[in-house]
Amino acid sequence: MAEGGFSAKARDALAAPGTLFARLRDAARPSWEAYVAHPFVRGLTDGSLPEAAFRRYLTQDYLFLIHFARAYALAAFKHARVADIREAAATLHALIDHEMKLHVAYCAQWGIDEAAMEREPEAEETMAYTRYVLERGLAGDVLDLEVALAPCVIGYAEIGARMARDPALRVEGNPYRAWFEMYSGAEFRGVAEAAIARLDRLGAARGAEARWDDLVRTFDSACRLEARFWQMGLAAAG
Structure with missing residues (x-):
């Protein structure tokens, strides 16, 4: 049984069995659980969670969002269908003009201004x-990129x-x-559900089955890097 008395699969709240995301999550289960059930998350x-850990996370998350936006600009470039380009561009716009502003406003409540970040x-x-x-995304195609992004967007x-x-x-x-x-909330859940559906479409169009082992490695690596990001925050608390 997982922490909290639930089996790991019973705690999965998103993605129906058989979706590409659910299959990737199951294939990388140890790394996935180390990420989503990390001590940082339990502290939230x-x-x-020590305040120093959260403040370190907030500052680095601002820098992370900059590269996250770059990733969606790359996704727009990698797509061939106009509808997909529009979707990636809309996400880029939302990140730069909405989410980053919300992040800056939230950080201000913790006494962290944008210039300092x-x-x-x-x-x-x-960086990792x-x-x-x-x-x-650069070495592969848009499916490789979306699989690498999935642990963050859906996670x-x-x-x-x-x-x-x-x-x-x-x-x-609770300060958090x-x-x-x-x-x-429902708004972010909608973002995740759209990403799950997008992965299924891309997987069907771009031969996910033939590339399965490589996609699992990408997803697993991204989960492990997400866990390291949490750990980076914890380390700031000493």
Whole structure:
């Protein structure tokens, strides 16, 4: 049984069995669980995460979002269908003109301004994950890129859904309540569900079955890099 008394599969809240994402998640289960059930996430859930860890995460996440936007610009370039180009461009627009502004506003509540985040050196863990995602997109096609992005795009919604079902969840007085409410909310779940559907379309069009082992390696590596990103935050707390 997994932490919290639920089996790992019982805690999966997104992606119907048989979808490409669900199959990738099952194939990379140890790395997936190390990511979505990381001690950093447990600290967010019960409110015990040291503030220094969260502040470090917030600053590096701002830098991460810059490269995340670059990844969707690359996705637009890699696509051939106009509808897919539009979708990637819309995501890029949402990241730059909406999500980053929300992130900056949220960080301001923690006393972190945008100028300070821009001056912050990238952590090795931030560089490792973001450059890995971009490398997979540059070396491969848009399916490789989307698989590398999936642990972040879909994983955060899975984490939010798990937190909502976790008996250890502390809502009142939890300093990370706003974070939990964002990633467990309907809006972000919709983003994740769209990514799951997009993976299925891309997989069918671009021969996922013939490339299965490579896609699993990409997904597994991205999960491990996500876990390292959490660990980077924890390390700041000493």
